[in-house]
Amino acid sequence: MTHPALQPAATSRPPAGDDQTVAPSASVRVTQLVQVFERDHPPVLDRIDLDVGPGEFVCLLGASGCGKSTLLSLIAGLGTPTSGSIEVTVDRPALVFQEPALLPWLTAAGNVELALKARKVGRHERRAGAERLLTLVNLTGQGHKRVHELSGGMRQRVALARALAQDSQLLLMDEPFAALDAITRDALHEELTRLWSKQGLSIVFVTHNVREAVRLGQRVLLMSSRPGRIVREWRLELSQPRAIESPGVSALATEITHHLRAEISRHGR
Amino acid sequence: MAVDDKTLTTEDNRAFEAGLDALEMPALLPRPGPGVVFVRSVLPPLVAVVAFIGLWQLAYSVELKPSYALPSPRDVLQTFSQTVRDGRAVDAISISVSRGALGFVASLAVGTVLGLAMWRSRWLRAALGPFVSGLQSLPSVAWVPAAIIWFGLSDAAIYAVVLLGAVPSIANGLLAGFDQVPPLLDKVGRVLGLSTVGRIRHVLLPAALPGYLAGLKQGWAFSWRSLMAAELITYSPALGIGLGQQLNIGRELNAMDLVIASIVLILLVGVAIELLVFAPLERRILRARGLTIARSR
Ligand SMILES: Nc1ncnc2c1ncn2[C@@H]1O[C@H](COP(=O)(O)OP(=O)(O)O)[C@@H](O)[C@H]1O
Ligand SMILES: [Mg+2]
Numbered sequence: 242m243t244h245p246a247l248q249p250a251a252t253s254r255p256p257a258g259d260d261q262t263v264a265p266s267a268s269v270r271v272t273q274l275v276q277v278f279e280r281d282h283p284p285v286l287d288r289i290d291l292d293v294g295p296g297e298f299v300c301l302l303g304a305s306g307c308g309k310s311t312l313l314s315l316i317a318g319l320g321t322p323t324s325g326s327i328e329v330t331v332d333r334p335a336l337v338f339q340e341p342a343l344l345p346w347l348t349a350a351g352n353v354e355l356a357l358k359a360r361k362v363g364r365h366e367r368r369a370g371a372e373r374l375l376t377l378v379n380l381t382g383q384g385h386k387r388v389h390e391l392s393g394g395m396r397q398r399v400a401l402a403r404a405l406a407q408d409s410q411l412l413l414m415d416e417p418f419a420a421l422d423a424i425t426r427d428a429l430h431e432e433l434t435r436l437w438s439k440q441g442l443s444i445v446f447v448t449h450n451v452r453e454a455v456r457l458g459q460r461v462l463l464m465s466s467r468p469g470r471i472v473r474e475w476r477l478e479l480s481q482p483r484a485i486e487s488p489g490v491s492a493l494a495t496e497i498t499h500h501l502r503a504e505i506s507r508h509g510r
Numbered sequence: 511m512a513v514d515d516k517t518l519t520t521e522d523n524r525a526f527e528a529g530l531d532a533l534e535m536p537a538l539l540p541r542p543g544p545g546v547v548f549v550r551s552v553l554p555p556l557v558a559v560v561a562f563i564g565l566w567q568l569a570y571s572v573e574l575k576p577s578y579a580l581p582s583p584r585d586v587l588q589t590f591s592q593t594v595r596d597g598r599a600v601d602a603i604s605i606s607v608s609r610g611a612l613g614f615v616a617s618l619a620v621g622t623v624l625g626l627a628m629w630r631s632r633w634l635r636a637a638l639g640p641f642v643s644g645l646q647s648l649p650s651v652a653w654v655p656a657a658i659i660w661f662g663l664s665d666a667a668i669y670a671v672v673l674l675g676a677v678p679s680i681a682n683g684l685l686a687g688f689d690q691v692p693p694l695l696d697k698v699g700r701v702l703g704l705s706t707v708g709r710i711r712h713v714l715l716p717a718a719l720p721g722y723l724a725g726l727k728q729g730w731a732f733s734w735r736s737l738m739a740a741e742l743i744t745y746s747p748a749l750g751i752g753l754g755q756q757l758n759i760g761r762e763l764n765a766m767d768l769v770i771a772s773i774v775l776i777l778l779v780g781v782a783i784e785l786l787v788f789a790p791l792e793r794r795i796l797r798a799r800g801l802t803i804a805r806s807r
Contacts, residue, residue, distance in 0.1 A: 317701060336701045342694050345799040346716045355712060359702040379527050389800020392534030394527075407702065425530055431523040 268443060269293040269316060269334075269411065274325035276311055284323070285311050287468035295330075295410075298437055298444045300458030302451060302497070304505050308469030309447040310339075313415050316445065334411040335404035339419055341396035343388045349399045350375065350384030356406035374402040378432060394425035398432070405436070414446045418453070427485060430456055434482050451501060452494045456485045461497060465504050473500055581767045589767040590774065598756065602772075603779060606737065606752035609665070613672030614733045620673060621680025621729060628681065629688050642678045650675030650732065651739035663746035668737065675736030676729040683725010687718030719795055727788045734780050753779070 271291040277284045285308045293299050303309050315322050316329065317336045343352045353371040362370060375384050378398040388396060397417060404412060418426045434457065437444055448454050454461045455477065463473040475497065479489045542550070563583050569575075570582045581589075593599040624642070628635040653671045661667035695717055699709035741754025749755070753776050760768035 314697075319697060319700060333701075333703050338694065338697070340694065342698050344695060344698070344713065344716070346719070346795075355704075356702045358712075359704045359708065379524050383531075387798065387800060390535070392531060394534065395531055403702075425534070428523055428527040428530060431520075432527070435520055435523075 268295045268297075268330050269445065270328040271312075271316065272326045272328075274312070274315065274327065275323045276308070276315065277323045283468045285467075285469055286315075286322075287470050289325070289469070289471060291462070291471060293411075293443055293445055296441050296443055298446065298457060298459045300454035300461045301445060301447045301464060302454045302461055302501065303449065303464030303469070304466050304501070305449055307464045307466035309449075309464060310415050312469070313413050313445065313447050317413055329411060331409050331411045333407065333409055334413050335407040335409040337397075337400050337404045337412070337414045337417045339416040341388075341393075341400040343396055343399055343403075345388045347388070348384060349380065349386050349388070349391065349395075352388070352399055353384075353403045353406050356403045360406075360408065370406065371402075374406050375399070377405065377436065378402045392425075393421055394429065397421060397429065401429075401433070401436075405440075410442060412442045412444045414444065416448055417446075419448070419450070426453070430485065431482060433457065438481065451498045452485055452490060455479075455490045455494045455497065456483060463497065463500055463504065466508065472504065578764065579766055581770070586767045586770045586774075589765075590771040593756075593768075593771055593775075598751070599775060602751055602753045602756045603775065605750045606741065606754065606776075607779060607783075609668060609741075609752060610672070610734055610737050613669050613737060614676060614730055616669065617673050617676035617680055617729055617733060618726065621677040621725075622684060624677065625681035625684030625688075625725075629685055635685075642681055645674065645678040646682060649739075650736035651743075653736075654740055654743045657740070658744060663744050663749065665749065667744055668740040668749075671740040672733050672736045676733040679732050680725050680729040683728065684718065684722045686725065687721025687723075688714065690721050691717040720799070720801070723788075723792055723795055727784075727792070730783065730788065731780075734783075738776060 269291065270293075271289055274286055274289040274291075275284050276286040289312060291299075291312075301309055301312070313336070314320055316327055317334050318329075319336075343349075344355065347355065350368070350371040353374050354367045357367040357370050372381075372384060375381060378401050380395060380398055380402070383391070383395065388399075391399065397420075400417070404414075418429050421429065430453070433444075436442070446454070446457055459477055461475045461477065462471050463475075464470065465472045475493065477493065479487075479493075483490055566583055570577070570580055574580060590599075593602075624638075628638055628642070650671055653674045654667075657667040657670040661670060691714055695713050696709065699713040704712060737752075738754045738757075741749075741752045742758050745755055745758050751759070753772060757769060757772040757776070760766070760772055
């Protein structure tokens with residue numbers, strides 16, 4: 242019993258967004274963050290302020306190249322910002338990349354176990370833990386499969402299980418479903434909202450897909466490009482789970498798309 | 511804004527997902543059965559060998575060359591089986607293969623350390639890289655005279671040539687393996703919180719393995735060639751009679767049947783090691799990664 246995130250939820254109530262069964266703990270505070278890669282270029286990220294509350298699901302929306310991945314990897318600790326500060330209340334945020342980034346010489350379970358091993362979980366618990374996590378992402382009994390034997394959606398779920406194996410209360414996701422077809426993506430949205438409400442995670446979800454952002458988030462932040470800034474924010478009152486084709490999602494998506502287009506059009510002038 | 515009657519229940523979604531998985535699972539090619547393997551891979555080279563021997567017999571029958579220069583397949587087979595029966599073949603094989611193996615292991619150690627050092631130090635790589643790559647294309651037989659002058663007609667001379675032949679390939683193979691590791695995988699190691707040693711052991715080395723193995727394979731081929739070149743030239747009773755030396759005896763005696771029998775033995779040993787050691791290793795490593803060796807059809 243070393244791994245609280247592996248335990249099934251105590252209740253079987255239908256998940257509801259604001260009503261977590263596990264006490265959430267993680268939060269992120271980004272203050273006046275600036276990232277410059279090349280001199281004489283506008284900063285990729287410019288004075289970003291971002292607060293993510295405990296248990297909150299925040300979607301970061303922006304055109305490609307606006308600095309979403311850069312921001313996420315800075316929060317993940319994969320680099321140091323040019324200036325500004327990032328405070329994260331967990332040791333090590335979990336991160337899901339756009340590609341599944343599974344190690345192809347390991348099985349599905351092996352990939353999950355590596356994350357447990359990095360946390361110094363013992364061998365026997367690793368095996369059981371990986372099995373439980375794979376069950377959590379609906380991959381019961383598929384642990385022995387090699388990466389190349391899995392479909393795209395299954396690979397991304399293994400990647401999600403591996404991220405959950407980090408047992409972090411903060412989950413960062415960088416366009417994790419962008420490469421998947423719409424049907425598979427639907428299923429994974431469902432899966433993710435279920436996990437989120439059950440485990441009390443704080444999630445920062447990066448996407449360039451407006452409907453996806455509205456489908457998932459409690460808050461949607463719109464980023465501008467060159468320099469990357471957070472220019473607008475929406476708080477969603479839609480209950481969870483919500484269908485991507487529901488009128489509420491559509492209406493808000495239309496509004497946000499309008500702003501996103503205006504933001505992108507600035508660069509064409 | 512309350513919406514949403516249309517969402518799936520968790521159970522529905524699970525069934526839906528399982529259906530998607532079943533539909534999308536990449537179809538794996540079934541492994542071909544032994545009959546198919548025989549027809550596809552074993553039969554064609556057999557046919558080629560038989561055809562070649564037929565042509566040889568024909569050339570012998572029409573006396574294309576005098577029979578001391580072109581013995582019949584039967585003569586060569588006789589000499590061959592005689593060298594096997596009287597133990598010369600086994601002795602020569604064991605001398606050469608043990609030298610080859612020892613030389614290869616030494617090259618493996620030196621080449622791996624050199625490759626690692628060049629990978630760790632940008633400066634070292636810039637300094638030595640061109641020479642290591644250049645050495646790779648220098649036929650190692652060119653080192654034999656130098657080695658004999660330095661070490662005399664000794665095992666040391668032979669090993670020096672083998673090392674100079676194999677080390678560059680192995681070092682370069684390891685470097686190529688490391689260069690091909692996708693940076694994303696190293697990021698995964700860091701995100702998971704693996705230590706530096708853990709990242710090298712669990713991410714970098716396994717990811718570099720296919721390139722390293724290709725280097726080892728080429729390193730072995732170069733070891734074996736260098737060894738034969740060295741044995742052919744450094745003949746001395748103190749060194750024992752390896753395959754290369756046996757070949758040289760054939761030349762000195764003007765015994766073409768012994769020469770051909772020795773060439774065949776050298777070829778067989780090379781092919782056997784490729785098939786018994788490297789091919790299975792490669793197949794295992796590539797198959798585990800879903801990188802199947804291109805099969806001719
Ligand atoms: N390591 C780097 N060095 C130089 N430029 C970079 C680096 N990483 C990202 N960039 C630049 O920063 C900008 C934002 O990149 P990225 O964060 O990947 O955008 P997004 O994820 O929103 O598509 C791009 O213009 C990219 O070229
Ligand atoms: Mg990106």
